[in-house]
Amino acid sequence: MTSATRSAGQTGDVVRPNTLRRLLRNPLGLISIIVLGILLIVAIIGPWIAPYSQTHADIAASLAGPSADHLLGTDSPGRDVLSRLLFGTQLTIFSGLLCAAVAIAIGLPSGLLAGYYGGWFDSVAGWAGNMLMSLPGIVVLLAVRAALGPSVWISMIIFGVLLSPGYFRLTRTAVQSVRNELYVDAARVAGLSDGRIIARHIFSVVRAPIIIQTAIVTGVAISIQAGLQFLGLGDPGEASWGAMVNEGFKNIYVAPGLIVAPIVMIGLTIGALVLLANALRDALEDGQKVSRKRRLTDIATGAVTLAMPVVKTGGSAERAAAPARGKRAAATVEAGTEHHLVKVTGLGVGYPQADGSTKHVVDDVSFHVDRGEVLGIVGESGSGKSQTAFSILGLLPDNAEIIAGSIQFDGRYTVEPGDTKVDQARVRPLRGKRIAYIPQEPMSNLDPNFTIGHQLSRPLRVVMGMSKAAAKARAIELLGLVGIVDPVRTYDLHPHEISGGMAQRVLIAGAISCEPDLIIADEPTTALDVTVQAEVLDLLRGLQKRIGMGIVLVTHNFGVVADLADRVLVMQSGHVVESGEVRQILRDPQNPYTRMLLSAMLEGKEPMTMLTEVGRERAGVRA
Numbered sequence: 244m245t246s247a248t249r250s251a252g253q254t255g256d257v258v259r260p261n262t263l264r265r266l267l268r269n270p271l272g273l274i275s276i277i278v279l280g281i282l283l284i285v286a287i288i289g290p291w292i293a294p295y296s297q298t299h300a301d302i303a304a305s306l307a308g309p310s311a312d313h314l315l316g317t318d319s320p321g322r323d324v325l326s327r328l329l330f331g332t333q334l335t336i337f338s339g340l341l342c343a344a345v346a347i348a349i350g351l352p353s354g355l356l357a358g359y360y361g362g363w364f365d366s367v368a369g370w371a372g373n374m375l376m377s378l379p380g381i382v383v384l385l386a387v388r389a390a391l392g393p394s395v396w397i398s399m400i401i402f403g404v405l406l407s408p409g410y411f412r413l414t415r416t417a418v419q420s421v422r423n424e425l426y427v428d429a430a431r432v433a434g435l436s437d438g439r440i441i442a443r444h445i446f447s448v449v450r451a452p453i454i455i456q457t458a459i460v461t462g463v464a465i466s467i468q469a470g471l472q473f474l475g476l477g478d479p480g481e482a483s484w485g486a487m488v489n490e491g492f493k494n495i496y497v498a499p500g501l502i503v504a505p506i507v508m509i510g511l512t513i514g515a516l517v518l519l520a521n522a523l524r525d526a527l528e529d530g531q532k533v534s535r536k537r538r539l540t541d542i543a544t545g546a547v548t549l550a551m552p553v554v555k556t557g558g559s560a561e562r563a564a565a566p567a568r569g570k571r572a573a574a575t576v577e578a579g580t581e582h583h584l585v586k587v588t589g590l591g592v593g594y595p596q597a598d599g600s601t602k603h604v605v606d607d608v609s610f611h612v613d614r615g616e617v618l619g620i621v622g623e624s625g626s627g628k629s630q631t632a633f634s635i636l637g638l639l640p641d642n643a644e645i646i647a648g649s650i651q652f653d654g655r656y657t658v659e660p661g662d663t664k665v666d667q668a669r670v671r672p673l674r675g676k677r678i679a680y681i682p683q684e685p686m687s688n689l690d691p692n693f694t695i696g697h698q699l700s701r702p703l704r705v706v707m708g709m710s711k712a713a714a715k716a717r718a719i720e721l722l723g724l725v726g727i728v729d730p731v732r733t734y735d736l737h738p739h740e741i742s743g744g745m746a747q748r749v750l751i752a753g754a755i756s757c758e759p760d761l762i763i764a765d766e767p768t769t770a771l772d773v774t775v776q777a778e779v780l781d782l783l784r785g786l787q788k789r790i791g792m793g794i795v796l797v798t799h800n801f802g803v804v805a806d807l808a809d810r811v812l813v814m815q816s817g818h819v820v821e822s823g824e825v826r827q828i829l830r831d832p833q834n835p836y837t838r839m840l841l842s843a844m845l846e847g848k849e850p851m852t853m854l855t856e857v858g859r860e861r862a863g864v865r866a
C-alpha cells in the first residue's frame with residue numbers, strides 16, 4: 244500500500260499554547276503584540292476619547308503648535324491633530340482588518356475545498372484566482388473609486404477580494420500536502436465525516452500560515468490605503484492617517500511637526516504587524532527544533548520506553564463487546580447465502596486505462612472470515628492484498644471499479660453482484676464502528692497536531708456518542724489494555740513524543756475502541772523493528788482471543804501469518820494461488836509460489852517475526 248511521508252515541519256505548523264509562550268518570550272513578538280494591542284484599544288475607544296470631532300475646524304487656530312487645547316497642535320483648517328489621529332486609527336485599523344477578513348473569507352474556504360477535493364472546483368477556483376492576481380490592484384481601486392465613490396471601506400473590500408488568491412494558494416498547497424496523509428485516511432476509517440476531518444485535521448495545518456499571512460496582508464492594506472489617501476483619493480469627510488501625511492507634506496516648511504504623528508502611526512502599525520509575522524514564524528520554527536531535539540534526547544535517555552504488553556484480563560472492553568456482538572449476530576442474510584462475518588465472492592477490481600482497456604489488479608478472489616478467526620492474506624508487493632482489503636473497507640480510489648463478484652458483511656451486501664462500486668451508503672456506517680483498520684505506518688497515521696488522547700477520544704465522542712469525560716476514561720482504559728505502561732501520561736503526549744511501537748499500540752487501541760466485529764490489519768508490523776513486531780503480534784493475538792473479533796491480516800511476510808492466522812490466502816498478481824489452514828499450508832504447500840514465500844521466510848530473507856514460542860508452535864516449524 245502506498246505510504247505517504249509526513250510533510251516536513253508539519254508538527255510545528257500549529258498554534259499551540261507552547262507556540263504562544265515562545266512568541267511572548269521573543270522580545271520582538273512581545274513588543275509587537277503590546278503595540279498592536281494598544282492600537283486596537285485606541286481604534287475601539289478613539290472616537291470617544293477624542294477631544295474634538297474629526298471635522299471640527301477652528302480657522303483662527305490654523306497650524307497652531309501643541310498647547311493645552313490642542314495637545315498635538317492643529318492643521319491648516321485648524322482641526323485638532325490628536326482628534327484626527329484617534330479617528331484615523333479606527334478607520335485605518337478596522338478597514339485594514341476588513342480587507343484581511345474579506346480575503347480570508349474568500350481564500351480560506353475555497354482553498355480548503357480545492358485542496359481537499361480537487362476536481363472541477365479546484366480548476367475553476369485556480370483559474371479565478373489567477374485572473375484576480377493578474378489585475379493591477381491600484382488601477383482597479385481607482386476604477387472602483389470613480390464608480391462607487393471615495394469610501395475607504397469599499398476600497399478595502401475590493402482590495403480584500405484582490406488579495407484573496409494569496410490565501411487560496413496558501414491554503415490549497417497546505418491542504419494538498421496533508422490530504423493524503425495516512426492520519427487523514429485513518430480519521431476517515433474511524434468514521435469521521437469530511438467536514439469534521441477538514442475542521443479538525445486539515446484546518447489545523449493552515450491555521451498558523453493564515454495568521455502570518457493575515458499580519459502581512461493587514462500591513463499591506465494599511466500602506467495601500469494610506470497611499471491612496473495621501474494622493475487625495477480617500478474620503479475627504481473622514482480623518483485618515485494618509486490624508487494627515489498629505490496635510491503635513493503640504494505644510495512641511497510652515498509646520499514641519501505636522502507630518503510626524505501620522506508617519507509614526509503608520510510606521511508603528513505596519514512595523515508591528517511585520518514583526519509579529521516574523522516572530523510567529525520564528526516561534527513555529529523553534530517549536531520544530533525543540534520537538535526534534537526532545538525526541539532525540541528521549542530516545543538517548545530511554546525516556547520513551549517501549550511498553551511491554553500487559554493485557555488486562557476480563558477488561559471492560561471484553562465485557563462491553565460481548566453483548567454488542569450478540570446483538571449484531573442477529574443480522575439477516577441477504578440473497579439466501581450462508582452467513583459469515585465477511586464473505587467475498589469472485590471479487591475482481593480493475594482500473595480503466597487510457598487505451599480503453601482495464602487493468603485487473605484483483606481477479607476472482609473468494610474467501611470468508613468469521614468472528615474469532617484470523618485470515619492472513621499474504622503475497623509479494625503488488626499482488627492485490629491491499630486492494631482486496633480496501634474493497635471490504637470501501638476505500639478504493641475513485642477510479643477503481645469492481646469488475647466482478649460481491650462482498651457481504653454480516654449477511655448484507657456492500658457490493659452486490661453486478662455493482663461496479665462499493666455501496667458507500669452501506670459501508671460508511673460500518674467503518675469505525677463494526678469494521679476497524681490498523682494501518683502499517685503508525686506514525687503517519689497519527690495527526691501530529693493533536694495529542695494521543697484527543698485522537699483516541701474524538702471518535703469515541705463523535706462515532707460512539709460518549710461524553711467528554713467518558714471518552715477520556717475509555718481512551719485511558721484502552722491505552723492500558725494495549726499495554727501502554729503509563730496511559731494517563733501517554734494520553735497527553737503528542738505523536739512525536741512516543742516511539743513507533745507505542746504509536747502502533749495507540750492505533751490498535753483506536754481500532755478496538757469501537758469494539759469492532761472485524762479488524763483489517765494492513766502490514767501492522769512492517770514499520771516496526773523485529774522485537775517490537777513480536778510484541779505487537781502478541782498483543783494482537785491476546786486481544787483477538789479476548790475480544791473475539793475477526794481479523795483480516797494483510798502481509799507480505801509468511802512469518803506473521805504463521806504467528807497469528809488460522810487460515811491463509813496466498814495471492815500473486817491479483818489471483819489467489821493457494822488457500823487453506825495455516826498449519827496445513829506450512830506443512831504441505833502445493834503451489835510453487837507459496838513454497839517460494841515459505842522458503843524465503845525460513846531462509847530469513849524476509850523480516851522474521853516468528854520470534855515467540857506461540858508462533859513457532861502454531862507454525863510447527865523450527866526457527
Ligand SMILES: Nc1ncnc2c1ncn2[C@@H]1O[C@H](COP(=O)(O)OP(=O)(O)OP(=O)(O)O)[C@@H](O)[C@H]1O
Binds near residue numbers: 594602625626630640
Ligand atoms: N490507483 C491505482 N491505479 C492503478 N493501479 C493501482 C492503483 N492502486 C493500486 N494499483 C495497482 O494494484 C495492484 C495491487 O496493489 P495493492 O496495493 O493491492 O498491492 P499489495 O499486494 O497490497 O502490495 P503492497 O504491499 O506493496 O501495497 C498493483 O499492481 C498496483 O500498481
